[in-house]
Amino acid sequence: MPKATTKKPIESPTDLSPKMELVKRRVLFVSSEVVPYAKTGGLADVVGSLPQALMKLGCEVAVVLPKYKVISPEKYKLKLEIRGLTVPMGMGEMTADIYSTRLGDTHGTVYFIQNDRYFDRDGFYGTAEGDYHDNAERFAFFSRAVLEMVKAINWYPEVLHLNDWQSGLVAVYLKTLYKDIKPYNNMKTLFSIHNMAYQGLFPKYVLPMTGIGWEEFRHEKLEFYDQVNYLKAGLVYSDALNTVSERYAQEIQTEEYGHGLQGVLGDREADLYGIVNGIDYNEWNPATDKEIPAQYTVKNHEKKVESKQKLLLDQNLRFNSQTPVIGLISRLTDQKGLDLVAEIIADFLDLDVQFVVLGTGDPKYHVLLEGLKEKYSSKLAVSLKFDNRLAKLIYAGSDMFLMPSRFEPCGLGQMIAMKYGTIPLVRKTGGLADTVENLSLDGKKGTGFVFENYKGADLLFTIKRGVEAFHQPKLWSDLVERAMKEDFSWDASARKYLELYGKLLKKQ
Ligand code: ADP
Numbered sequence: 001m002p003k004a005t006t007k008k009p010i011e012s013p014t015d016l017s018p019k020m021e022l023v024k025r026r027v028l029f030v031s032s033e034v035v036p037y038a039k040t041g042g043l044a045d046v047v048g049s050l051p052q053a054l055m056k057l058g059c060e061v062a063v064v065l066p067k068y069k070v071i072s073p074e075k076y077k078l079k080l081e082i083r084g085l086t087v088p089m090g091m092g093e094m095t096a097d098i099y100s101t102r103l104g105d106t107h108g109t110v111y112f113i114q115n116d117r118y119f120d121r122d123g124f125y126g127t128a129e130g131d132y133h134d135n136a137e138r139f140a141f142f143s144r145a146v147l148e149m150v151k152a153i154n155w156y157p158e159v160l161h162l163n164d165w166q167s168g169l170v171a172v173y174l175k176t177l178y179k180d181i182k183p184y185n186n187m188k189t190l191f192s193i194h195n196m197a198y199q200g201l202f203p204k205y206v207l208p209m210t211g212i213g214w215e216e217f218r219h220e221k222l223e224f225y226d227q228v229n230y231l232k233a234g235l236v237y238s239d240a241l242n243t244v245s246e247r248y249a250q251e252i253q254t255e256e257y258g259h260g261l262q263g264v265l266g267d268r269e270a271d272l273y274g275i276v277n278g279i280d281y282n283e284w285n286p287a288t289d290k291e292i293p294a295q296y297t298v299k300n301h302e303k304k305v306e307s308k309q310k311l312l313l314d315q316n317l318r319f320n321s322q323t324p325v326i327g328l329i330s331r332l333t334d335q336k337g338l339d340l341v342a343e344i345i346a347d348f349l350d351l352d353v354q355f356v357v358l359g360t361g362d363p364k365y366h367v368l369l370e371g372l373k374e375k376y377s378s379k380l381a382v383s384l385k386f387d388n389r390l391a392k393l394i395y396a397g398s399d400m401f402l403m404p405s406r407f408e409p410c411g412l413g414q415m416i417a418m419k420y421g422t423i424p425l426v427r428k429t430g431g432l433a434d435t436v437e438n439l440s441l442d443g444k445k446g447t448g449f450v451f452e453n454y455k456g457a458d459l460l461f462t463i464k465r466g467v468e469a470f471h472q473p474k475l476w477s478d479l480v481e482r483a484m485k486e487d488f489s490w491d492a493s494a495r496k497y498l499e500l501y502g503k504l505l506k507k508q
Pocket of ligand 1: 040041042043045330331358359360385386387388391410411413
């Protein structure tokens with residue numbers, strides 16, 4: 001397989017002239033997670049913000065997700081739109097209730113698909129014991145219900161913007177069961193890949209339940225080693241594909257990053273784009289953040305120290321202005337480089353640093369981190385939970401942010417950290433490579449510390465570079481200012497999506 005760097009660059013619709021008139025589009029986002037209703041990771045942030053950025057450009061946008069148990073009808077003022085919508089499935093008819101609410105402070109709408117048998121559970125995809133046994137059915141139902149819903153509410157989008165495996169079957173239904181039905185046959189699909197590692201892989205006996213015929217169970221369609229693959233379905237049947245950074249679009253065509261689907265992606269290279277995510281500055285902004293003790297901007301970033309003091313106090317660690325605090329907020333998985341962190345953790349914690357960890361994930365990392373707490377009680381704080389408030393305090397109160405991912409479709413943590421003047425330590429992969437520039441040797445350029453080889457020694461060396469730089473006040477202050485000045489707002493990326501929708505709609 002060719003190396004990612006030898007591939008020709010993936011076309012990105014970047015050459016949008018500012019004078020070009022933007023054609024406003026009607027778009028429905030289909031996603032299993034949306035901030036603020038349901039979040040386990042970056043997908044939720046993206047679908048919470050990108051639709052609003054598109055609305056600011058004049059588009060008509062709606063979003064649809066399952067109505068999970070945690071979504072409080074009172075808190076979000078959900079309004080019943082349709083009761084008992086019929087949703088045909090392979091094994092018979094099911095029903096869905098459709099609720100709606102306002103999308104942020106815009107005029108867009110968020111729709112919720114309720115069916116208690118599928119979604120009235122504590123988790124989104126499973127429990128600590130593993131995935132729910134009926135995920136194939138839950139997300140086939142969701143996908144089919146989305147298509148029935150647009151008819152029932154009589155709002156037909158031009159583009160269905162699908163996200164990850166949970167919505168992959170929408171594309172299959174449109175190209176099969178709905179292909180001759182007006183106006184479904186005019187709708188186009190864009191499939192956004194947020195992570196190739198999660199594929200929605202199920203035994204083939206689920207196929208009749210979906211209502212999709214066996215003629216689609218072929219190698220060049222949705223079959224994958226004699227199983228049904230919902231991510232592959234999205235990749236094969238959608239009209240265009242994109243990843244959430246340019247570099248990841250190249251990487252996933254290689255064996256190292258393709259998770260077995262590199263061939264499928266290679267076949268679709270002409271329709272594959274890379275558009276980097278933004279972050280929502282209404283949510284992530286130290287100038288307005290109410291969760292931190294003192295707000296600050298690039299002009300008075302020395303006030304950041306108040307967040308550091310509060311963070312350390314809350315975490316039972318002693319404050320010392322000369323000791324750098326390194327934060328990590330992440331799913332605790334191998335993808336995020338936790339195996340590298342584990343490999344070097346003793347040498348790392350022998351340095352004069354403090355390490356604050358917030359995350360949940362693989363039980364082996366829970367055990368490891370819990371086990372180190374006693375020995376390194378003055379240096380290590382570990383919170384094994386999902387906590388938005390603590391996350392903000394860590395972003396603001398740390399000096400550096402660790403993200404040594406094995407692969408990273410885009411990554412939001414490094415961009416949020418930079419906005420808070422917290423210097424990222426990252427591996428050069430995917431979106432991390434696209435958004436963090438390594439500090440130059442003379443210290444005058446760059447926004448973080450970047451290493452290339454997935455090796456413990458390289459990570460440790462990079463942390464040491466960070467600690468050394470931290471002790472040079474002028475260099476550090478300039479670095480913090482450069483990082484804070486980076487622009488990761490959604491506007492530029494939303495324009496690229498709009499241009500891509502345009503290309504898609506011109507396609508026959
Ligand atoms: P991924 O989607 O692969 O998990 P991203 O970097 O794209 O990674 O997005 C992760 C998002 O989830 C960020 O907004 C990050 O702050 C947040 N996050 C991750 N773990 C936690 C946690 N334990 N508590 C609070 N927020 C978290």
